[in-house]
Amino acid sequence: MSYFWTILVLVVLLALSWRFLGSYMAAVYEGRVTFLARLERPVYRVLMIDPESEQTWPRYAGALIVFSGVALVVTYGLLRLQGSLPFNPQHLGAVSPALAWNTAVSFVTNTNWQNYAGESTMSYLSQMAALTVQQFVSAAVGIAVAVALIRGFARKGSPTIGNFWVDLIRGVLYILLPIAFVCGIVFVSQGAVQTLAGPATVHNALTGATQVIPRGPVAFMEPIKQLGTNGGGFFNANGADPFEDPTGATLLLSVLLLLCIPVALTYTFGKLVGSFRQGLTLLAAMAIIFGTWLGFSSYAEAQGNPAVAAAHVVAQPGGNMVGKEVRFGALPTSLYNIASTQTSTGSVAGANDSFTPLGGFGLMSGMMLGEVTPGGVGSGLYTILLFALVAVFLGGLMVGRTPEYLGKKIQAREVKLAALGILVMPIAVLGLTAIAVSVHAGRVGPTNAGPHGFSEILYAFTSQANNNGSAFAGLNGNTAFYNVTGGIAMLLGRFGVMVPVLALAGSLASKAVVPSGLGTFRTDTPLFTGLVIGVILIVGGLTFFPAVSLGPIVEWLSHGRLFG
C-alpha cells in the first residue's frame, strides 16, 4: 500500500516538473532566462563567443567532440595525478592507466560505469573535480544535443542549429547547478555525509570492535548523480550505501531527480515545435513501456529469491531482500533500479546482480530498448525521436506516401541517419559480448556460474554502450580487457549516436515546412504512440532476443536448479 502511495506521489511530482521544468528549460534554451547574466557574460567574453551567433551542424558537432576530448584528457590527468594533489586524506596513489581511461571515458560519456570502489580508490579531489564536474558537464552536453535536434524540427530553412558553447553553459548554470544545490541540502539533512575530514575511526566499547568508516563530499554529489542521469556514486554500493541514500525520503527524491529532466524535455519539445500534443504522444510511449517494466519487475522481486527459497528455512514476506536494504524494502528498490536502468542513470539502491532472474531481465531489457523510456537527459529524447522517424517512415510505407514529421519531409537521408543512430548501440553490445565470450580474458570476468555468468558479460556491454553504468556487479571488470573494451563501447554509444543526431538536426533545420493536408499521417494521436512503442519493442526484441535467451531467460526457465 505504501508502495502505491510512493508511486502516486512520484507521478504527481513528475507531472509538475513536466509542466514547469519543461517550460523553464524551453525559456533557458531560447535565451529568455537571464538572472545569472552577470556570471554568464564574462565567460562568453573570455571564450570570444557572441552568444547570439550560431553554428552549422558540423561546427556544433566539432565543438562538442573537441570539448569532450579535452574533458577526457583533464579527467584522465586528474585521476593519474591524484597522489600528488590536495584533498587526499587517505593518501591514495594514482589510478592505474587502464582504469583511469575507463573511468574518464565513463564520466565524460555520461555513463558512470565504475570498475573501482570509490572509497578505496578515488581521492576527494578526484571525486569532486574530476567526476562530479563531468556529471554536470556530460549532462549539459546531452541536453544540448536534444535541444539542437528540437531546433532542427522547429526551424524552417535555417542553416544553423544553435551555439554549442551557449547551450552547454546555460544548461549547467541555469538548470543543473541550482537544482543540485537545493536538493543537496535535503540529502545532507537526511544523513548523507558531506565532509573533507577523511575517514572516521570509531571504537565500539560494547563489542570491542573498531571500524574505519569512509566519508567524503557525498551529499552534494548525489543530486547531480541522479539529475544528470549519471549514476556514478561516491561509494562502491552506490545508492544502497546509507551515506548516499540514508532514508526512504532520499530514495523518492533520487527517483524524482533522475526522471524529471527526461520527462520534462518532452514538454520542452512540444513547446518549441508549437504543439504540446506532439510531446505528450512521445511521453505516453515512454510512460507505457516504463510502467509495464516497473510492474513486471516489482512483481518478480515480490516473489522472493529462488536460492533463498531453495534453502527452505525462511519465508520471504517482503520479497527478495538479497542485496537490498531494510530501510527501502524490495519494491521501492525495484522502482529505483528500474527507473535508473530506463534513464541511462545506472545508480542502484540495491544489488542488480541479486535481483530475481525475471527482475534482472527487466533491468537489462530496459536498457536494450535503447534508453528511451524516458532515457537519459537529452539522449532519451533524441533517441526516441529517431524511433519516431522510423515509425513515421513505416507509416508512410504502409499508406504509400512520402513520410512527414512535424511538417518536415522525411527522406532517404533522414531515415538513413535515424537507422544509423539506432543501430550503433546493438552492434557495439552484441559485437563486444561475442568477443568477450570468445577470449579467455573475457571469460574470466564473471564470478557467478551458469547462465548468470553470461548475463554478467552481456549486461556489462549493454550498460556501457547505452551509457547507463549500472552493473551486474559480480563481473570483475577492472582488468585491461574490460577497461579497454568497455571504454570503446561507451564512446561508440555516446558519440556514435550524437553525430548522426546532429547531422539529422542540420538536415531538418534547412528544410522548408510542408503544410499538412488530408493525407498527412497524424503524429499527435494514440495511434502514433502505439506505432512508436511497436517500433521500439520490435527493434529491441529482434536484436536482443537470441542473446537474452542465453542469459536471464534460460536462468528463469531452470526451475529448481542452482548453479555453482
Added chain:
Amino acid sequence: MLLHLYRSAVVSLIFVVLLGLAYPLAATALSQAAFQHQANGSLTTDGSTLIGQTWKGPKWFQGRPDGTVRTTGPGGIIVSGTNQPGPRSRSLEEAVLKQAAILKREGIVPTNDLVTTSGSLVDPDISPADAYAQVNAVAAARHLPPGQVRHLVMTQVHGPELGFLGAPTVDVLELNLALAKMR
C-alpha cells in the same frame, strides 16, 4: 579547430573551479554549519547509526549478516557493496543455511533479513519483525523479562517517513545502546 581547443580548455578550467571546487567546498561549509551531525556521519561514541556493525552472541540484537562477507580496503577502511550473489547461485543457498543454523543455535527463529546480506553490506537496520524474533533470546541471555525487552524494541521502531516512504526499521546500534542502559 584551434579556436575549439582554446574554448574547450578555458571552459574546462572554469567548470573545474566552479563545479569541482567552489560548489563542493561551499556545500561542505554549509553542511558543517547547518547539519554538523549528519554531515560528519551520524556518529555516536560507539559507531555511526547509519553504518551497520557485527554484534556477536545472544546478549545483543543481531543485524543482518553483512559482516560475514564485508571487505576492507587500505587502512582497514570499509568497502561497501562487494558481495553480489546471483539469484540461482548455490553459494547463496549455502550461506542462507549456514546463517539460519547460527541463529537457531542462539534460540532465534530465522527471518528473511537475518539470513540474507544487504546491498551496502553496512545495512544499519533490521525490520521490526526481525527485532521481535530476537526478543526471547536476548531476554533469556540477559535475565530480563521478555515483556520489557519487547517494549524496548517497540520504542525503537522508526518510520516509514510520512507514513509511506521506505519501510519501518529498527536501528541495531541504537537498539543495543538502549539495551545496554537497561537494568
